[in-house]
Amino acid sequence: MPKRILIILGLIGICFLFSCKKTASPTPEPTPKYEFRQDGTLEIISPEGITKATFAIEIAEKEEELMRGLKYRETMAENQAMLFIFEFPDIYDFWMQDTYLPLDMLFIASDGTINYIYEKAIPFSENRITPSSLHKYVLEVNAGTVKKFNIKTGDKIKWKRQS
Numbered sequence: 205m206p207k208r209i210l211i212i213l214g215l216i217g218i219c220f221l222f223s224c225k226k227t228a229s230p231t232p233e234p235t236p237k238y239e240f241r242q243d244g245t246l247e248i249i250s251p252e253g254i255t256k257a258t259f260a261i262e263i264a265e266k267e268e269e270l271m272r273g274l275k276y277r278e279t280m281a282e283n284q285a286m287l288f289i290f291e292f293p294d295i296y297d298f299w300m301q302d303t304y305l306p307l308d309m310l311f312i313a314s315d316g317t318i319n320y321i322y323e324k325a326i327p328f329s330e331n332r333i334t335p336s337s338l339h340k341y342v343l344e345v346n347a348g349t350v351k352k353f354n355i356k357t358g359d360k361i362k363w364k365r366q367s
Contacts, residue, residue: 237276238272238275238276238277240260240262240277240280240281240284241262242260242261242262242284242366243261243262243263243365243366244260244261244263244287244363244364244365244366245258245259245260245261245363245364245366246258246259246261246285246287246343246361246362246363247259247361247362247363248310248318248353248355248359248360248361249359249360249361249362250356250359251358251359251360256353256354256355256359257349257353257355258283259283259284259285259343259345260281260283260284260285261284261285261286261287261343261363262284262285262286262287263286263287263289263365264286264287264288264289265288265289265290270288270290273286273288273298273303273344274286274303274305274307274344275301275302275303276302276303276304277303277304277305278304278305279305280305280346282346282349285343285344285345286343286344287341287342287343287363288341288342288343288344289340289341290339290340290341290342292340293313293314293338293339293340294338294339295334295335295336295337295338295339296339296342297332297333297334298322298325298332298333298342299329299330299331299332299333300325300326300327300328300329300330300331301328301329301330302328303325303327303328304327304328305327305346305347306324306325306326306327306346306347307324307325307344307345307346307347308321308322308323308324308325308344308345308346308347308348308349308350308355309321309322309325309333309342309343309344310342310343310344310345310350310355310361311335311337311339311341311342312339312340312341312342312343312361313337313338313339313340313341314338314340315360316341316360316361316362317357317358317359317360318355318356318357318358318359318360318361319335319337319338319339319357320335320336320337320339320357321350321355321356321357322335323347323350323351324347324348325347341361343361
């Protein structure tokens, strides 16, 4: 009898081993790659009317574009920028989650006046960047651009879409 029980237990064990499927470990989804898309141009102009800088801009205005921003971008040319256009003026928070590039952020009122500047945002940081004034636009440029072109609050932007 004990021999019969051992055989039955052995067969149950073998059945159990062969019935277990190995599950493949989940493979991480590949990081999407986005290329710069020139949608227009933008100038930053001093209160005296002097053009300080000109950028080729990619425009983000659809909800998906606004949420993605410059995430997953590994490079951006010195003369490129992203212009976020919101439906109405408000105080919109920004953060650097999944953003590889250090950035300067220019928060811009409806009339095109730069009213808040945040320099050298840290890549991958989830800390909120919250301006103190209402804005309708945000321009993201490479870190160091604000200093290089002496961009200040009170400067204005003038932009146009590509035809």
